[in-house]
Amino acid sequence: MSEELGTLEDLPQDYRDEMDRAGVAPLWPMMRNVLPHGAPQPVTRPGHWTYGALRPLLLRAGELTPVEKAERRVLVLSDPGRGVGAMQTTSTIYLGIQLLLPGESAPAHRHTPSAVRIVVEGTGGYTVVDGERLPMEEGDLVLTPCGEWHDHGHDGDEPVIWLDALDLPLFVYLEGSYAIEGELQAQRNRPDASQVEYRAAGLAPTRRPGQRPRRYPMLRYPWTRTEAALRQVTIYGEGVAELDYINPETGEDVLPALGFTAMMLQAGQTHAPPLRSSSFAFHVVRGEGETVVNGKVIQWGPKDTFTAPVFADISHSAGTEAFLIRIHDRPLQDKLGYYEERPR
Ligand code: 1HN
Numbered sequence: 143m144s145e146e147l148g149t150l151e152d153l154p155q156d157y158r159d160e161m162d163r164a165g166v167a168p169l170w171p172m173m174r175n176v177l178p179h180g181a182p183q184p185v186t187r188p189g190h191w192t193y194g195a196l197r198p199l200l201l202r203a204g205e206l207t208p209v210e211k212a213e214r215r216v217l218v219l220s221d222p223g224r225g226v227g228a229m230q231t232t233s234t235i236y237l238g239i240q241l242l243l244p245g246e247s248a249p250a251h252r253h254t255p256s257a258v259r260i261v262v263e264g265t266g267g268y269t270v271v272d273g274e275r276l277p278m279e280e281g282d283l284v285l286t287p288c289g290e291w292h293d294h295g296h297d298g299d300e301p302v303i304w305l306d307a308l309d310l311p312l313f314v315y316l317e318g319s320y321a322i323e324g325e326l327q328a329q330r331n332r333p334d335a336s337q338v339e340y341r342a343a344g345l346a347p348t349r350r351p352g353q354r355p356r357r358y359p360m361l362r363y364p365w366t367r368t369e370a371a372l373r374q375v376t377i378y379g380e381g382v383a384e385l386d387y388i389n390p391e392t393g394e395d396v397l398p399a400l401g402f403t404a405m406m407l408q409a410g411q412t413h414a415p416p417l418r419s420s421s422f423a424f425h426v427v428r429g430e431g432e433t434v435v436n437g438k439v440i441q442w443g444p445k446d447t448f449t450a451p452v453f454a455d456i457s458h459s460a461g462t463e464a465f466l467i468r469i470h471d472r473p474l475q476d477k478l479g480y481y482e483e484r485p486r
Contacts, residue, residue: 209247247294260283279365436451
């Protein structure tokens with residue numbers, strides 16, 4: 143196995159000019175860039191966005207830019223490895239923080255990327271997905287799958303803020319990202335499926351012969367239930383309590399590319415997972431602690447968001463009881479037959 147590959151400079155100028163004209167380039171000087179030895183070399187760098195910094199900026203956006211002028215009033219969390227303005231937070235995850243003021247609505251559209259909202263602050267906000275009205279309470283996780291109509295509204299009297307997570311970078315890469323605009327949707331006059339058909343884990347609507355469940359049967363995962371479940375797992379399980387958000391009909395991840403895991407750490411608890419081939423974003427629902435990502439110390443508090451690149455060395459330690467939601471791209475990597483874990 144040769145270690146040192148030839149460089150472009152090794153080649154005579156007339157040959158390089160000839161290649162340029164023919165629209166070709168030699169692979170060998172570029173080979174290690176696309177296939178480094180042993181492990182990928184991520185562009186993504188760990189990031190940390192404190193809610194203390196984001197909240198005032200977002201509220202000011204509410205004063206400066208009416209929602210009609212923004213369509214979605216969002217500040218994008220740009221990966222430090224790619225620089226401010228990058229429309230991605232890790233290799234595959236886009237994150238933005240969105241504000242809706244009382245009485246405002248964000249118009250209906252549907253698009254190829256899938257989105258998830260994690261509600262950070264406020265009550266009275268809602269998202270309508272394909273006619274289903276989904277209330278947004280703090281910590282709730284709300285899905286807007288690929289291709290489904292969605293608009294947002296707000297009946298409360300305080301600002302509502304949520305974190306958007308999308309598989310947008312992937313769709314941009316595929317040259318497959320686009321949206322279609324529409325009218326605000328008529329809302330069905332009934333509670334969402336998490337309050338009716340999927341009220342309890344392990345129960346689903348009776349199926350008649352030949353009847354297939356909806357691809358995305360449940361679009362809202364109320365935080366109160368997630369927290370109650372995590373507490374039980376903490377009491378009766380071992381180690382850090384982790385629960386995956388799944389499709390209640392299939393048991394699969396909630397979306398095709400992105401996955402979500404709720405975590406509970408007890409005060410003083412530490413957790414050092416194996417190195418994983420997926421990239422991560424962590425959103426702190428509640429609590430305080432410290433996470434070291436590839437040597438970078440991140441001291442996090444409630445409603446903060448931080449990230450880790452692929453194969454990052456991650457160790458968490460909770461100062462107080464803490465709840466986090468981990469966003470990752472393992473579903474996509476699984477589908478590619480690739481997802482990998484390595485011992486620390
Ligand atoms: C989008 O549709 C929303 O519907 C939020 O609230 C953020 C970022 C990029 C592309 C589409 C929304 C988005 C987005």
